[in-house]
Amino acid sequence: QVQLQESGPGLVKPSETLSLTCTVSGGSMTNYYWSWVRQPPGKGLEWIGYIYDRVITNSNPSLKSRVTISVDMSEHQFSLKLSSVTPADTAVYYCARHQALAAAGSLYYGMDVWGQGTTVTVSS
């Protein structure tokens, strides 16, 4: 059974770079999209971005210029870097796997495996 675990600093200073890693265990990383999602305090979920097949990435336009997502298949990890953080970036950060799911002859993507989440606070 695939499991994901986020790790990284719980406190980041304003203007610095937030760095998180997601370790994948119990399964392969190939042929999947791997995403980051966050939830600010008292708010809903926000998709941050994904990486696929080592080099294909996409991110939320609201964050795009600040987001870097990378993968290290040999270490079974993928990572998030969010630069120039402000207190508005304080959130629980989740990593997740997109699974291609078949229905009515088509493929649909849903995030079927998630990490437990890690809280990151941006404060001086």
Add this chain to the structure above:
Amino acid sequence: DIQMTQSPSSLSASVGDRVTITCRASQNINTFLNWYQHRPGKAPNLLIFAASSLHRGVPSRFSGGRSGTDFTLTINGLLPEDFATYYCQQSNSFPHTFGQGTKLEIK
């Protein structure tokens, strides 16, 4: 970006009740709609994909529907473990936007 609007934002119900949550997309997303359950302190859990297909292991008391750009999540016979926050998410185009969530509370 496609906007997803959920209603209501919160809902009180009792064990055994039937509840329905609605999600409206700002444009046509066909059936590219997922529903997630999120309990406090836990990872979100995929319930439904393709608007009405139950993800494996999800109880049959959960069901999803679609009418145009309006989608519904219905829970028949609420159990104590169903009290959580529910999110819709469109997977038609990136960014895969979420609704703002519906908090289901015990009455």
